Amino acid sequence: MTDIILYDYWRSSASYRVRIALNLKGVSYTSINTSLLDGDHKAADYVVRNPQGFVPMLSIDGHDLTQSLAIIDYLDAKYADPPMVSSDPAERANTLAQALVIAADIHPVNNLRILKYLKNELGQDQGAIDTWYRHWIEEGFVALEAMAPESGLFGGEQPNLADVCLVPQMYNARRFALDLSAFPKLVRIDASCNLLEAFQKATPEAVKE
Structure with a gap:
């Protein structure tokens, strides 16, 4: 062990x-x-x-x-x-900004505790909760699509912190049936990352007991 x-x-x-x-x-x-x-x-x-x-x-x-x-x-x-971020200060800041679109802006408002609060305390039905979930992913993805490179990964030839944050969020987007047709660069990056063993071994299905 x-x-x-x-x-x-x-x-x-x-x-x-x-x-x-x-x-x-x-x-x-x-x-x-x-x-x-x-x-x-x-x-x-x-x-x-x-x-x-x-x-x-x-x-x-x-x-x-x-x-x-x-x-x-x-x-x-x-x-x-x-490396997950560059040693160059500007490139490092850019990667952190991309990653934080997901980790600071999309994810916190869609966390399980927020969804439970919407349901239990505010009395929202599942349809309304799903709409909420998709809305915040879509809003963040609009910005992230504009930030994404035209080719390669966020990290270029190898994944960086932004790629590491993107893939789980893409998984969630599909789980909640978000239309991803407006985000071709994100779809491309996600697909490329998921060809790598490190990403495949980390999927929810791969680790679920």
């Missing part, structure tokens, strides 16, 4: 990002299923280590790291190859 442990949930897109990054960097880890539906992430012993009670959490080098982009940043500092 490896000393690196990922507290993971198969359908969590934040966990999906970290799985991709670990695979790209060739880091071996043990996955512990932390079910969002069963409330494993709210157990007292988990919250002591992760006060937000979210997944993923990566236990590594004596640290319990939380927040997917912070985890990936740690991995990037520890395992340099392949």
